Amino acid sequence: MIDDAVLSLRDAAVSVGGRLLWSGVDLSVRPGEFVAVLGPNGVGKSTMIKVLLGTLPAAAGSVTVLGERPGAAGEQIGYLPQRRNFDGSLRIRGVDVVRLGLDGDRWGVPLPFARRFSSGRRIADERVREVIDLVGASAYAHRPIGECSGGEQQRLLIAQALVRRPRLLLLDEPLDSLDLPNQAGIAALIHRICVQEQVAVVMVAHDVNPILSYLNRVVYIVSGGAASGPASEVITTETLTRLYGTPVEVLRAADGRLVVVGGPEAPALHSDRHADHHSHEHGDRHEALR
């Protein structure tokens, strides 16, 4: 067991409603490492985040987050849930949304004119400005967040997750519903945060390609099994064929992008909800081949 691990899972398993989602997950993440949780849709990747947050108990194995049981160190975890965009008519500034990440759990209201008298307030203002600067959102942080683009909103929400200087950042599909340049931009930003701030990042993703070059390790989950290690060892024809139990081929495009071909269909239970998602994902990857 590594002593300075931010989080570690040993043979962890999770079941929801009596159904075993995944099992046999081993993972250890150190400060400044960037780890992706991959796998087909409906396999329970987001459930992994819930286990790390402590909102869902592990069915087997051991889970340690920041040296404690999950949920005990919530103060030091930044969390970005899977989401749709803010409503276009929402007239609240981005900077206010970021600010809630800092003191949103405190009772009461901020007092008017406190900036003039309270040094705590000035320090808080400074921290919010600093973190907005870090994610490159200064240009639009004072506009209503509903009027910001999807990529701009995502940067502001990453700032919100970072504002308390967490040691661990849990991101659930932060690149979802972004166009390709924005995916690349956000991926580069997350990598920069990892390195600069020495934050450990665990990111759920359904497409590994935008983050492939930044990853220290991946966890690949399929129903029933899981494999973890460097991307170059896990996302291979051999490993995935073994995991899925059916022939799967991993192809590498000229630009380094990975394409998984011949994966089994998503479980029937989830095929409706994720039908278009799934084909979209494959469409992306085929595009990389051309």
Next chain:
Amino acid sequence: MSVFHDSYMTTALVAGTGIALACGLVGYFLVLRAQVFTGDALSHVAFTGALAALAFGIDLRVGLFAACVLIAVLFGALGRRGRADDVVIGNVFAWVLGLGVFFMTLYTTNQSGSSNSSGNQTVNVLFGSILGISSGQAVTALVIGIAVSLVLLLIARPLLFATLDEAVAAARGVPVRLLGYTFLVLIGITAGEASQAVGSMLLLGLLAAPAGTALLVTDRPFVGLAVSAVLGVFDVWVGLTLSYFVPDTPTSFWIMAVAAATYACAVAYSRMARRRRRPGVTAAAS
């Protein structure tokens, strides 16, 4: 000022101020959380509660508050995370209105001897009677209004967090569910109180108009909260004054007219502001 020479005007101003403060503050979150329909439904619950109390011959306000708070909690229990969805509200709303009609019939037939007074009471419940309340009732209204405002200010920041970002707030340890219920109870109390002033039919205007106006003129949440409260008080004061100077016109009409006019001005203002901004944006982009 001559307005204050008449004691019933002072009484109305005292009661109206408490009610307007609560409506402005609660209304801001109502609009932000897209729960305006909840407010609408609860204002009609006030109608049913009042008529039930009248039918059973107990204090009208007991019925008002009991019905509003109970149904508010029911909304939360039927919804998700202390926030009711539209289908639930729609169904309960229709059922409660039906009950209201039932109690109204019960009340008017029992009071057949003096059908005129029972008719008046029904009209008061529907359209308000702020000029008819006693000074004791006015002080009660002010105290309740201030109490609701204080509780809302106490939970304002975590409630805003839970409103904008439920999952993150919950992960941070904000009691999202409890806040949802507390807010529903606050709406219930506010609806029960305000229906005495402007009536259950017009209550929604006092809840939604100042808040809608505030959200149009500022994008800072806590400034918006203050603006909404101030606008609520402004609407009630100006409405009362106008009804004093224009004889034989209903107060509720003036309060709603002022609220609607302020909202219309804010819409015009924000349209103009946006149009002024847009050419600048395209110029910068090109």
